Amino acid sequence: MNPPTDSLVEKVALITGAASGLGEATVRLLAACGAKVAAVDRDEAALQRVVDDIINSGGSALALKADVTSADQLAAAVEQINQAWGRLDIVVANAGINGVWARLEEIEPEEWDQTLNINLKGTFLTVRACTNLLKNTGGGSVILMSSGMGTRMFSTSGSSAYATSKAGMVAFGRMIALELARHKIRVNTICPGAFATNIVKSTTFRNNRNLHLPVLFPDGKVPLTGGPNGSPIQVARVVWFLASDLSDFVTGTEVYVDGGQSLLVG
Ligand SMILES: NC(=O)c1ccc[n+]([C@@H]2O[C@H](COP(=O)([O-])OP(=O)(O)OC[C@H]3O[C@@H](n4cnc5c(N)ncnc54)[C@H](O)[C@@H]3O)[C@@H](O)[C@H]2O)c1
Numbered sequence: 001m002n003p004p005t006d007s008l009v010e011k012v013a014l015i016t017g018a019a020s021g022l023g024e025a026t027v028r029l030l031a032a033c034g035a036k037v038a039a040v041d042r043d044e045a046a047l048q049r050v051v052d053d054i055i056n057s058g059g060s061a062l063a064l065k066a067d068v069t070s071a072d073q074l075a076a077a078v079e080q081i082n083q084a085w086g087r088l089d090i091v092v093a094n095a096g097i098n099g100v101w102a103r104l105e106e107i108e109p110e111e112w113d114q115t116l117n118i119n120l121k122g123t124f125l126t127v128r129a130c131t132n133l134l135k136n137t138g139g140g141s142v143i144l145m146s147s148g149m150g151t152r153m154f155s156t157s158g159s160s161a162y163a164t165s166k167a168g169m170v171a172f173g174r175m176i177a178l179e180l181a182r183h184k185i186r187v188n189t190i191c192p193g194a195f196a197t198n199i200v201k202s203t204t205f206r207n208n209r210n211l212h213l214p215v216l217f218p219d220g221k222v223p224l225t226g227g228p229n230g231s232p233i234q235v236a237r238v239v240w241f242l243a244s245d246l247s248d249f250v251t252g253t254e255v256y257v258d259g260g261q262s263l264l265v266g
Contacts, residue, residue, distance in 0.1 A: 002237070007034065012090070013038065020093060021232055022195060022235045023095065024232070032057070036062075036084075042098055066121075066179065081133065088130055090243040093144050098199055099161050100204045103206075104160060111204075116164070123172060141186045148192065152167060153262045158208040179237070188253055191255065191258070195230055230257070
């Protein structure tokens, strides 16, 4: 069941990584709930397809090509939102990659930098670019897309750069939740479990066979389902809740969306 179609009317939302996976499910749901959505991604063709779909379904959407590692491109995207709609209420910093999964000594320094630059610095740059417009709007809701990996789960050896970037997002989220509270800007972090998206395509697996510890999940992989993983809409609905005024006393916290999986494999 999805939230009411008028629940985000008058709100303007920016979502990064909106061309695929969790970001795509989120941008579609927020638009279906009445928000004007600015969909940001570096993959222009895929982004345009998503935005065309939203507009054809009667929604309001802008396709804004930007790389989240570029402060200038993000500033230009936010300026376009300001020109078009004059406000910003919701920011979903979701763009991310898995990067290189390999033994510690086989991760090149520049590969480490790439993962940290997109996932962690990209999150900082996204929120940084949006802060003035959020303040001018009189408040808002920022949602960061971290992960169970690096925050509750540490058993996927090889993903140390990814896990470190996701752990950093939790600290960043808590820090800015306090800093921005006086401006009525809430900041929360979602930690998803495993979802079937295109993220595996952004992963380079290098000699990581036999690297993982043989962690066994009792009674199936996901406690809540007894097996199957969730689907992206289940993350999008939590984004909706954190974006909506129904969560107006919630800030500075993490929400795990994983059917209880991360509780099994610390
Ligand atoms: N899928 C999962 O199981 C899972 C689990 C935990 C956390 N996450 C997190 O959720 C977020 C979304 O992942 P997903 O699974 O939907 O992946 P995905 O690969 O399906 O989508 C990611 C999107 O981000 C875009 N992107 C990547 N780098 C970018 C950059 N530098 N600038 C702009 N756009 C960029 C890609 O083009 C793509 O459209 C990521 O931060 C990921 O770490 C995913």
